[in-house]
Amino acid sequence: QEFRFGSCQVTGVVLPELWEAFWTMKNTVQTQDDITSVRLLKPQVLRNVSDAESCYLAHSLLKFYLNTVFKNYHSKIAKFKVLRSFSTLANNFIVIMSQLQPSKDNSMLPISESAHQRFLLFRRAFKQLDTEVALVKAFGEVDILLTWMQKFYHL
Amino acid sequence: DAVSVLPAPQNLSVQSTNMKHLLMWNPVTRPGETVFYCVEYQGEYESLYMSHIWIPSSQCSSTKSLECDVTDDITATVPYNFRVKAMLGSQTSAWSNLEHPFNRNATVLTPPRMEVTEHGLHLVIELEDLGPQFEFLVVYWRREPGAAEHVKVVRSGDIPVHLETMESGAMYCVKAQALVKAIGRHSAFSQPTCVEMQGESLPL
Amino acid sequence: AHTTVDISGLLQHVKFQSSNFENILTWDGGPTSTSDTVYSVEYKKYGERKWLAKAGCQRITQKFCNLTMETRNHTEFYYAKVTAVSAGVPPVTKMTDRFSSLQHTTIKPPDVTCIPKVRSIQMLVHPTLTPVLSEDGHQLTLEEIFHDLFYRLELHVNHTYQMHLEGKQREYEFLGLTPDTEFLGSITILTPILSKESAPYVCRVKTLPDRTW
Numbered sequence: 057q058e059f060r061f062g063s064c065q066v067t068g069v070v071l072p073e074l075w076e077a078f079w080t081m082k083n084t085v086q087t088q089d090d091i092t093s094v095r096l097l098k099p100q101v102l103r104n105v106s107d108a109e110s111c112y113l114a115h116s117l118l119k120f121y122l123n124t125v126f127k128n129y130h131s132k133i134a135k136f137k138v139l140r141s142f143s144t145l146a147n148n149f150i151v152i153m154s155q156l157q158p159s160k161d162n163s164m165l166p167i168s169e170s171a172h173q174r175f176l177l178f179r180r181a182f183k184q185l186d187t188e189v190a191l192v193k194a195f196g197e198v199d200i201l202l203t204w205m206q207k208f209y210h211l
Numbered sequence: 212d213a214v215s216v217l218p219a220p221q222n223l224s225v226q227s228t229n230m231k232h233l234l235m236w237n238p239v240t241r242p243g244e245t246v247f248y249c250v251e252y253q254g255e256y257e258s259l260y261m262s263h264i265w266i267p268s269s270q271c272s273s274t275k276s277l278e279c280d281v282t283d284d285i286t287a288t289v290p291y292n293f294r295v296k297a298m299l300g301s302q303t304s305a306w307s308n309l310e311h312p313f314n315r316n317a318t319v320l321t322p323p324r325m326e327v328t329e330h331g332l333h334l335v336i337e338l339e340d341l342g343p344q345f346e347f348l349v350v351y352w353r354r355e356p357g358a359a360e361h362v363k364v365v366r367s368g369d370i371p372v373h374l375e376t377m378e379s380g381a382m383y384c385v386k387a388q389a390l391v392k393a394i395g396r397h398s399a400f401s402q403p404t405c406v407e408m409q410g411e412s413l414p415l
Numbered sequence: 416a417h418t419t420v421d422i423s424g425l426l427q428h429v430k431f432q433s434s435n436f437e438n439i440l441t442w443d444g445g446p447t448s449t450s451d452t453v454y455s456v457e458y459k460k461y462g463e464r465k466w467l468a469k470a471g472c473q474r475i476t477q478k479f480c481n482l483t484m485e486t487r488n489h490t491e492f493y494y495a496k497v498t499a500v501s502a503g504v505p506p507v508t509k510m511t512d513r514f515s516s517l518q519h520t521t522i523k524p525p526d527v528t529c530i531p532k533v534r535s536i537q538m539l540v541h542p543t544l545t546p547v548l549s550e551d552g553h554q555l556t557l558e559e560i561f562h563d564l565f566y567r568l569e570l571h572v573n574h575t576y577q578m579h580l581e582g583k584q585r586e587y588e589f590l591g592l593t594p595d596t597e598f599l600g601s602i603t604i605l606t607p608i609l610s611k612e613s614a615p616y617v618c619r620v621k622t623l624p625d626r627t628w
Contacts, residue, residue, distance in 0.1 A: 095492075146256035206608055209563075211563050372578075373578035
């Protein structure tokens with residue numbers, strides 16, 4: 057079982073375990089998000105992503121989640137008693153990130169740029185919100201991210 | 212917090228076999244007293260992004276034992292740090308850390324135990340149950356020169372599984388290895404077990 | 416579910432129940448609801464501003480509403496809310512948790528035909544259509560939605576052991592059986608990535624007598 061984001065291959069991650077981890081937090085986290093009219097990972101960010109683009113987009117999104125969302129959201133998680141599930145998600149995201157090596161080849165520039173535009177769409181929506189609200193919303197959208205990543209997962 | 216007068220537990224180590232991970236340490240002794248221990252862990256994420264954060268172990272937040280099953284705490288194939296402290300009443304020791312982080316891909320995988328039986332003309336195998344992370348690759352063949360090997364993946368142990376319908380009077384051999392996809396490794400094959408198919412099929 | 420604080424106790428447990436992508440909104444009346452209490456349903460996609468009224472579920476007295484058509488995009492995320500109105504008390508509105516049928520739906524047992532022969536039993540699994548539509552408008556089967564879906568078939572042989580077959584194809588045959596003998600077959604649908612497993616379809620069949628002697 058592995059992820060294949062185009063030419064980027066990732067092994068050693070059991071996706072069902074990530075789902076299980078998120079499901080233990082889902083309702084607690086999503087109930088904190090009262091703004092149902094705003095979605096950060098909009099359909100335009102994740103729809104019709106080509107295989108070639110997927111490695112770049114996965115890298116950008118996971119990096120943002122690790123460096124910004126998880127890091128700053130962690131203090132809230134501690135009080136929800138779901139530290140363990142959070143740790144499972146975060147550490148498996150690190151496994152994925154560590155194996156994603158998007159090509160730096162010039163020929164891939166148009167593709168990496170297209171992926172970057174999608175990522176900017178997401179990050180712009182994130183920055184338009186108050187930071188605390190954005191963190192809660194982004195963490196609550198991990199299932200949207202997992203649903204997209206699942207398309208690239210092969211048993 | 213309470214002044215640390217108790218010595219910290221020493222010689223922390225992890226013994227891991229077939230994805231069962233056991234953290235162990237030396238006892239802290241106080242004559243006539245029962246010393247308790249508390250275990251905490253952090254994965255690579257915590258140590259990289261928030262090194263002050265330690266997570267209480269799911270099994271051993273307060274135990275008299277000198278070992279702790281940390282299998283359920285390790286949920287990613289990354290290095291994990293562990294620490295243990297001793298507790299006696301209001302006294303607590305300093306934390307003692309595992310010298311080298313532990314990664315579950317270092318677990319020792321042993322050839323699976325199996326039982327091969329024949330029921331009428333059916334070759335049946337039962338493998339030991341090693342938990343949800345395991346699958347088994349089963350190879351079986353008719354013991355005669357040039358016989359082809361057949362392969363079957365068995366998803367879980369402890370259920371008798373039919374492998375093949377055999378010819379009476381022939382000898383068939385079976386061997387198996389354990390597979391763990393989460394770490395991308397497998398055990399060595401078990402020693403082959405051979406079974407002779409008795410005469411005509413018995414009523415099932 | 417949360418929107419207005421329900422001091423009057425009119426409405427509770429507003430949630431989706433989903434099976435094979437049939438998505439039904441259900442709720443319970445509260446301690447103060449009466450047979451005259453009426454309920455109205457609205458729904459929307461997560462990320463959209465406007466709530467849409469569900470025709471056919473406005474000022475109803477029943478406590479369920481079929482939102483299958485309205486929530487048929489299985490990769491989308493939805494909210495629904497119910498407003499309860501009862502004489503003499505302020506109306507109460509409650510919202511569901513964020514709903515994704517892909518995550519929430521349970522899988523029903525498969526439809527299977529078990530065909531006994533003299534020394535074997537054949538099992539034909541029939542595809543399960545769902546209300547989910549493809550982009551060109553045809554109804555999708557469970558197999559088309561879950562790319563990791565597979566079938567697990569077990570034949571229990573007089574309580575001592577089981578014969579196992581599994582795979583993505585629809586036709587299977589257990590071979591090498593004893594004629595004129597009863598077997599218990601059980602067939603399950605699994606989609607491991609989302610940890611879904613249907614209840615088994617069970618068939619009890621007897622192999623045919625061997626008339627060649």
